[in-house]
Amino acid sequence: MEMTSYPAGTPSWVDIGVPDMEAAIAFYGALFGWTFTEPAEETGGYRQALLGDKSIAGFGPQMNPGPPFWATYFATDSVEATAEKVAAAGGQMVMGPMDILDIGRMAVFVDDTGAFFSVWQAGTHPGAGLVNEPGALAWNELDTRNADEAKAFYGAVFGWASRTSESPMMTYTEWQLGERTIGGMLHMGPQFPPEMPNSWLVYFAVEDTDAAIAKVGELGGKVLMPPMDIEAGRFAVVADSAGAPFAVIALADALTG
Structure with a gap:
């Protein structure tokens, strides 16, 4: 898009x-x-x-x-x-x-x-010129142990509302601005390493998540979280060759059409 x-x-x-x-x-x-x-x-x-x-x-x-x-x-x-x-x-x-x-x-x-x-x-640069296509920005997610505080903070700063769902695997919040879902928040539980800080995670779209993480390894990066299927698509969290974390996701067809 x-x-x-x-x-x-x-x-x-x-x-x-x-x-x-x-x-x-x-x-x-x-x-x-x-x-x-x-x-x-x-x-x-x-x-x-x-x-x-x-x-x-x-x-x-x-x-x-x-x-x-x-x-x-x-x-x-x-x-x-x-x-x-x-x-x-x-x-x-x-x-x-x-x-x-x-x-x-x-x-x-x-x-x-x-x-x-x-x-x-x-000014002259509005931001990313392409989103939700392979190689482009697809999602932004706050990973935090302080979800209630984050809801209050970002609601006050940006006017976001939040919608939270729970599953056996995770608790997840979608950020909403008006009628639009604009990002997410992962509630980090005890299964996450204590040294992992509260931070915003960037997702880039790819054609094939498994092929992408194989390429990450070939290029000197590593997999931090193996591929997982969710409603939005198939994603994995990786680190680049300098250690910077990011996620890749093969978006479900409904999200790219």
């Missing part, structure tokens, strides 16, 4: 800071068929991953120590207004607000449970 704009409060972009840019673009280019823009000096060497001529995701040099991770950005009409809501809800701003040329305005926050997220006020 091609995208030219995003309503406020919906996921609009993802990016990653990488310790080795050439290794990262080799890994993701081979896995998803992405090509990459040339690094721009005025944006600190930031590059965009493309499918055809559509922007998919961003890559920049890693700025902070620690394991690399994929960042989720939510669209906003005003970074400053969102920052006020974040502070009122118990979160903190850790970077920004800042203008990125005429491309847009951004800030990075941490919610009141320790999960990082970003917001994007679009």
Whole structure:
């Protein structure tokens, strides 16, 4: 699905800071068929991953120590207004607000449970130009041990409602904005490693989940959670060659039609 704009409060972009840019673009280019823009000096060497001529995701040099991770950005009409809501809800701003040329305005926050997220006020760049197709962004999920606090926080900041379902395997919440389901939340129980932090997980669509995780292994990544079939499709959680976690999902036909 091609995208030219995003309503406020919906996921609009993802990016990653990488310790080795050439290794990262080799890994993701081979896995998803992405090509990459040339690094721009005025944006600190930031590059965009493309499918055809559509922007998919961003890559920049890693700025902070620690394991690399994929960042989720939510669209906003005003970074400053969102920052006020974040502070009122118990979160903190850790970077920004800042203008990125005429491309847009951004800030990075941490919610009141320790999960990082970003917001994007679009200028000339609205966000991902393609979603829900192989090689493109498909889903954004908060993995947390503090579900009740997260419901209150994101409801206050973005106006999300939540719908929670339970199964023998997991408790899962769908985030809703108006009539639209815009993301999810996995309630992490004792079966999850205690060192796994509260964080946003990015899902990319693939044609075949099993083939994708085999390719991840060939490219130097690893499987963190083996393939599982759910209503939305067949997914797995993997790590790239630098250790950054993300998920791949072969979407059910109803979600791609």
